[in-house]
Amino acid sequence: MADGILSLRNRKIVLGVSGSIAAYKAVEVLRLLVAEGATVHVVMSANAAKFITPLTFEVLSGNPVYHQVFDSNASAAMKHIRAAESADLLLVAPATAGTIGKFANGIADDALSNLFIAFRGAVIVAPAMNDGMFANPAVKSNIETMKQRGIEFVEPRHGELACGTVGQGRLAEPCDLLQAVKKSFNLKHDLSGLRILVTAGPTHEALDPVRYITNPSSGKMGYAVAYAARDRGAAVTLVSGPTRLPAPDGVRFMPCKKATEMNKLVSQQFPECDVLIMTAAVGDFAPEQIEKGKIKKKGDAPLVLQLMPTEDILRNVSKLKTKQFVVGFAAESENLTQSALEKLRNKKLDLIVANDISAPGIGFQSDSNQVTLINRHEEVEHLPILPKIEIAHSLLNRILKSISAPSCNP
Numbered sequence: 001m002a003d004g005i006l007s008l009r010n011r012k013i014v015l016g017v018s019g020s021i022a023a024y025k026a027v028e029v030l031r032l033l034v035a036e037g038a039t040v041h042v043v044m045s046a047n048a049a050k051f052i053t054p055l056t057f058e059v060l061s062g063n064p065v066y067h068q069v070f071d072s073n074a075s076a077a078m079k080h081i082r083a084a085e086s087a088d089l090l091l092v093a094p095a096t097a098g099t100i101g102k103f104a105n106g107i108a109d110d111a112l113s114n115l116f117i118a119f120r121g122a123v124i125v126a127p128a129m130n131d132g133m134f135a136n137p138a139v140k141s142n143i144e145t146m147k148q149r150g151i152e153f154v155e156p157r158h159g160e161l162a163c164g165t166v167g168q169g170r171l172a173e174p175c176d177l178l179q180a181v182k183k184s185f186n187l188k189h190d191l192s193g194l195r196i197l198v199t200a201g202p203t204h205e206a207l208d209p210v211r212y213i214t215n216p217s218s219g220k221m222g223y224a225v226a227y228a229a230r231d232r233g234a235a236v237t238l239v240s241g242p243t244r245l246p247a248p249d250g251v252r253f254m255p256c257k258k259a260t261e262m263n264k265l266v267s268q269q270f271p272e273c274d275v276l277i278m279t280a281a282v283g284d285f286a287p288e289q290i291e292k293g294k295i296k297k298k299g300d301a302p303l304v305l306q307l308m309p310t311e312d313i314l315r316n317v318s319k320l321k322t323k324q325f326v327v328g329f330a331a332e333s334e335n336l337t338q339s340a341l342e343k344l345r346n347k348k349l350d351l352i353v354a355n356d357i358s359a360p361g362i363g364f365q366s367d368s369n370q371v372t373l374i375n376r377h378e379e380v381e382h383l384p385i386l387p388k389i390e391i392a393h394s395l396l397n398r399i400l401k402s403i404s405a406p407s408c409n410p
Helices: 023-035 054-061 074-085 097-105 111-118 131-135 137-148 174-186 220-231 259-272 313-320 336-346 388-404
Strands: 012-017 039-044 089-095 122-127 157-160 166-170 195-200 205-208 211-213 235-240 252-255 275-278 285-287 307-309 325-332 351-356 371-375 380-382
Touching (some): 012 023, 012 054, 012 111, 023 054, 039 054, 089 097, 089 111, 089 174, 097 111, 097 122, 097 137, 131 166, 195 220, 195 259, 205 285, 220 388, 259 275, 259 313, 275 388, 313 325, 325 336, 325 388, 336 351, 336 371, 351 388, 371 388
Parallel strands (some): 012 039, 012 089, 089 122, 195 275, 235 252, 275 325
Antiparallel strands (some): 157 166, 285 307, 351 371, 371 380
């Protein structure tokens, strides 16, 4: 994606502010938006007004601030609400856990949640909360639900929090939020007409009726790619192993469990796709024999398993390849670049994405990662630690650039 448009002149933006100590940053966000030429209306939750006065936002925006559902000046309030509802974009910064919960579950009990329910434009949400709250499964589930509905999130940053702890929960910096707004306006359906096949998640290889061999892949990277490609206009098919993630809306979803099942689905779909992005962590081995009954423990006697290699899906599709652009992923614990280069060559890939699974705090189960991209010309590019959705867009940018180049399909 391009880095952003030069200004926000003639853009109408609603800045939603909820009740967080980080509300003070919303003042700077407003200043930056106005400086870029945007017309900004501010809508506050009831609790937000306890941190920052509505008058502050009114003076800086030059517009009335909507913060009470029942306003004594009803006609003026309705006029302002109509103006807000017709805006191009709603940016909610900061968004507390409570506000996100209301948004995800259709609860409208204050000015901000009422506006969100009625709003029909693009929405960007920037969470800010304690790290424990951000890690809570209920909060994660609400965020995933909203992402399914096409709502963009600017991930909170890692650092010192207002409660005194250190973790992920800090509101993104105002300049980062400004760039997210610019990027949203500059996001075009640049992948329209492309058919993109994505694989995600782990595979489960059964030992017996109650046990299986797997790996800790969460599927988050593949799902992020599917979301990003969908939002940019591609026709997306997602072949997914078992994960806890909901099936994305607007995507053809094909679940599977075993490597053989994933291989069959990919082989069936591959001839009809333009791009294959193989993020799935497919198990390399499966039991030679699946026991019909539960394997019993026999004292201290060791259990010996005979494992056989699973189907190599990328090698199989390379035999079917005509003009498709094929991307592989390599999760390595050592010799990252060299191992990825060997996989690129051996499987005749157009691009490979490698990550170091030994690095703490990123990769499997995480919302962020640090990857190395290597193209078919063996040019190496190292990306910094980024949210997986940003990695997904960076990857799609490079794919689009490659397939648009005259030399892409020799």
